Amino acid sequence: MALLTAPAATTYLVPGMTCDHCRIAVTAEVARVAGVASVDVDLDTKLVRVAGAGIDRAAVVTAIDAAGYEAVVA
Numbered sequence: 001m002a003l004l005t006a007p008a009a010t011t012y013l014v015p016g017m018t019c020d021h022c023r024i025a026v027t028a029e030v031a032r033v034a035g036v037a038s039v040d041v042d043l044d045t046k047l048v049r050v051a052g053a054g055i056d057r058a059a060v061v062t063a064i065d066a067a068g069y070e071a072v073v074a
Helices: 020-031 057-066
Strands: 009-013 036-042 047-052
Touching: 009 057, 020 036, 020 047, 020 057
Parallel strands: none
Antiparallel strands: 009 047, 036 047
């Protein structure tokens, strides 16, 4: 089975994020994913932008889920 990798940056919609705790939790979990160089959370738009090399999109969604939120690629 081939590993699906994301391009240099991918944006995810995370509608359940509402506060600074959400931002911190999502950032911490996503930063642990292999290849992630940066995580930018925008609470106003509910978007998380993840940049890096060879990032597995499914791993990012799993990390956001581990933080307690549902996510979809935007």
